[in-house]
Amino acid sequence: MSVTTPGMTVMNGKMDKSIASSDERVRRISPWRALLNRPEFGSMAGTLLVFVLFGIFAGDSGMFNLDGVMNWAQVAAYLGIIAVGACVLMIAGEFDLSIGSMIGFAGMMMAVPAMFLGWPMWASMLFAFAGCMALGWLNGYLVVRTKLPSFIVTLAFMFILRGLTLVLSTYFSNSTIVSGVGDKVTADPIVRALFQGTTGHGVFSWLANLGLIDKLPNGQPVVNGLPKVMLWWLLMAIGAGFVLSRTRFGNWIYMVGGDDNAAKNVGIPVRRVKISLFMFTAFCACLFGVLQVADVGSAAADRGLQKEFEAIIAAVIGGALLTGGYGSVLGACFGALIFGVVQIGISYTNFDSDWYRVFLGGMLLLAVLFNHYIRSRATTGK
Amino acid sequence: MTVNSNNSNRADAASDDYILQLEGISKFFGSVISLQDVTLRLRRGEVHCLLGDNGAGKSTLIKTLAGVHQPNRGRYLIEGKEVHFKSPREALDMGIATVYQDLALVPLMSVARNFFAGREPTRKWLGVFPVMDMQHAAKVSVEKLAEMGIHVRSPHQPIGTMSGGERQCLAIARAIHFGAKVLILDEPTAALGVKQSCNVLKLIHTARARGISVIFITHNVHHAYPIGDSFTLLNRGQSMGTFAKNGVSKEEVLDMMAGGTEIQGLVDELEGRAAA
Numbered sequence: 001m002s003v004t005t006p007g008m009t010v011m012n013g014k015m016d017k018s019i020a021s022s023d024e025r026v027r028r029i030s031p032w033r034a035l036l037n038r039p040e041f042g043s044m045a046g047t048l049l050v051f052v053l054f055g056i057f058a059g060d061s062g063m064f065n066l067d068g069v070m071n072w073a074q075v076a077a078y079l080g081i082i083a084v085g086a087c088v089l090m091i092a093g094e095f096d097l098s099i100g101s102m103i104g105f106a107g108m109m110m111a112v113p114a115m116f117l118g119w120p121m122w123a124s125m126l127f128a129f130a131g132c133m134a135l136g137w138l139n140g141y142l143v144v145r146t147k148l149p150s151f152i153v154t155l156a157f158m159f160i161l162r163g164l165t166l167v168l169s170t171y172f173s174n175s176t177i178v179s180g181v182g183d184k185v186t187a188d189p190i191v192r193a194l195f196q197g198t199t200g201h202g203v204f205s206w207l208a209n210l211g212l213i214d215k216l217p218n219g220q221p222v223v224n225g226l227p228k229v230m231l232w233w234l235l236m237a238i239g240a241g242f243v244l245s246r247t248r249f250g251n252w253i254y255m256v257g258g259d260d261n262a263a264k265n266v267g268i269p270v271r272r273v274k275i276s277l278f279m280f281t282a283f284c285a286c287l288f289g290v291l292q293v294a295d296v297g298s299a300a301a302d303r304g305l306q307k308e309f310e311a312i313i314a315a316v317i318g319g320a321l322l323t324g325g326y327g328s329v330l331g332a333c334f335g336a337l338i339f340g341v342v343q344i345g346i347s348y349t350n351f352d353s354d355w356y357r358v359f360l361g362g363m364l365l366l367a368v369l370f371n372h373y374i375r376s377r378a379t380t381g382k
Numbered sequence: 383m384t385v386n387s388n389n390s391n392r393a394d395a396a397s398d399d400y401i402l403q404l405e406g407i408s409k410f411f412g413s414v415i416s417l418q419d420v421t422l423r424l425r426r427g428e429v430h431c432l433l434g435d436n437g438a439g440k441s442t443l444i445k446t447l448a449g450v451h452q453p454n455r456g457r458y459l460i461e462g463k464e465v466h467f468k469s470p471r472e473a474l475d476m477g478i479a480t481v482y483q484d485l486a487l488v489p490l491m492s493v494a495r496n497f498f499a500g501r502e503p504t505r506k507w508l509g510v511f512p513v514m515d516m517q518h519a520a521k522v523s524v525e526k527l528a529e530m531g532i533h534v535r536s537p538h539q540p541i542g543t544m545s546g547g548e549r550q551c552l553a554i555a556r557a558i559h560f561g562a563k564v565l566i567l568d569e570p571t572a573a574l575g576v577k578q579s580c581n582v583l584k585l586i587h588t589a590r591a592r593g594i595s596v597i598f599i600t601h602n603v604h605h606a607y608p609i610g611d612s613f614t615l616l617n618r619g620q621s622m623g624t625f626a627k628n629g630v631s632k633e634e635v636l637d638m639m640a641g642g643t644e645i646q647g648l649v650d651e652l653e654g655r656a657a658a
Contacts, residue, residue, distance in 0.1 A: 258488030
């Protein structure tokens with residue numbers, strides 16, 4: 001007994017220490033397993049898969065040259081902006097089917113006052129943002145007030161806004177397209193600086209002079225700058241990701257989406273959170289619309305068609321749950337990247353581009369099944 | 383009825399240090415009388431069990447205490463002062479914390495995030511941006527839970543990986559940490575097994591030892607009797623009286639509950655039929 005006692009003491013001392021620092025019931029999880037349990041893992045794996053596939057089938061086609069990269073990255077950036085909005089809203093347990101129509105309507109709200117009512121461009125740009133966010137507020141207000149599924153409320157707005165876009169366009173311009181907006185944007189320094197064209201020409205010329213970027217025959221680099229839409233995507237993704245993962249409001253978003261009754265019982269202003277996220281989604285859709293009008297130079301009644309589904313698909317591929325409470329902005333961005341690579345990349349391969357939708361549908365199904373599996377593992381701790 | 387009035391007289395004589403009182407509360411929903419002239423007095427630092435079968439009015443009483451419902455008649459006093467809560471928030475601000483059966487926890491979120499839900503600790507990031515202080519949240523949630531005798535594996539594990547008993551304990555510990563003076567527990571042992579129920583009862587004991595007054599709502603006398611200091615029985619919206627533990631046996635409590643006589647009736651009937 002006297003021999004074992006000191007040994008026991010040592011052991012107890014050791015155990016106390018280990019309890020203080022960590023629980024002995026915690027199994028060490030390898031970094032690989034920890035990565036597997038993250039919401040964005042599926043989309044990261046998907047992105048890798050897509051890059052490998054296109055690397056094999058289109059590796060020598062110029063798809064991965066700088067100008068090719070700019071092509072698909074720009075498509076991804078446009079979608080990425082609305083995917084961020086859709087993702088955050090989906091984490092809060094709601095979704096918005098009016099995103100696509102909102103894009104078209106935003107473009108019209110920007111084009112019509114400037115072209116037909118004599119407004120300065122910057123004023124109609126602000127008008128478009130204010131109008132879209134007011135519509136986002138209305139969407140959110142109707143959803144939280146009536147407690148109807150957001151599916152049905154925003155489905156109504158999907159048709160209302162698409163219809164209004166067409167009505168506005170034909171009333172003012174007698175066609176489904178309002179053109180000539182590009183010149184007015186170029187003439188307005190604020191709107192041009194914010195939304196039109198590319199930036200960082202100096203850097204790209206410098207890189208071209210160093211021989212790191214190919215030059216066109218006229219001496220200009222093949223890519224003249226970074227499209228501003230990409231900077232907006234980066235800004236929105238970082239901003240939303242930061243709010244979601246690091247701030248109080250982010251915790252509220254997860255709580256509201258996870259269980260809105262629980263959120264209400266701990267004193268979170270559930271309605272305010274939801275309405276503000278509908279407004280944020282509308283803001284993202286408007287940003288898409290305004291960037292597109294500035295880039296293409298016209299507003300049209302069919303802009304943003306089916307974009308609501310693409311945004312939701314990108315968010316779901318990114319690991320967001322349709323039922324809310326789970327997901328990540330980073331994941332949604334990878335989801336958007338997959339879209340860009342596949343949509344543009346398929347024309348670089350020998351495949352018929354008609355296969356694009358088949359591929360995306362398959363990707364969505366795969367992602368949903370995969371995420372379902374990962375989530376059930378993460379929550380049951382297996 | 384004589385038992386009732388005698389008992390409440392005795393209670394008055396013993397001590398009138400009540401932290402919370404409902405005096406002759408009635409609550410109607412349209413033509414439905416949900417509570418009729420109910421009196422409930424909670425002494426400081428006691429565990430007061432509220433017993434009643436389904437439909438006895440327990441839920442309405444909880445919601446009245448929590449500030450969700452406003453009584454149609456009667457008075458609600460906290461530390462001797464009459465209060466009129468307009469919302470659950472006001473009750474919470476006075477230290478009246480209610481842990482409902484759904485616990486207000488989100489399974490997919492971590493222990494730390496759930497623990498601080500709605501009351502997130504913040505710090506300034508880069509001296510400018512207010513961000514959630516996750517390290518503080520993780521540290522405090524583990525510490526506070528350990529103080530209450532609950533050892534979570536990791537503050538980052540999702541609530542979904544915890545057992546029902548652990549979740550119940552977490553919800554109670556959270557309410558205590560955020561300054562509950564009166565803890566109202568709505569059927570905390572209803573969905574739990576024997577051992578887990580035992581853990582919850584231990585936690586109620588810990589809470590009482592820290593000077594917190596507890597209203598423990600249940601229909602299970604076997605859970606209520608060991609931990610309770612006094613018992614109020616509710617039947618069909620009316621109080622059948624309040625009894626101190628030393629004045630009543632477990633069997634008597636069981637008999638007085640709506641189920642007691644009915645079960646006895648059923649037993650008699652079954653035995654009678656078997657005899658015939």
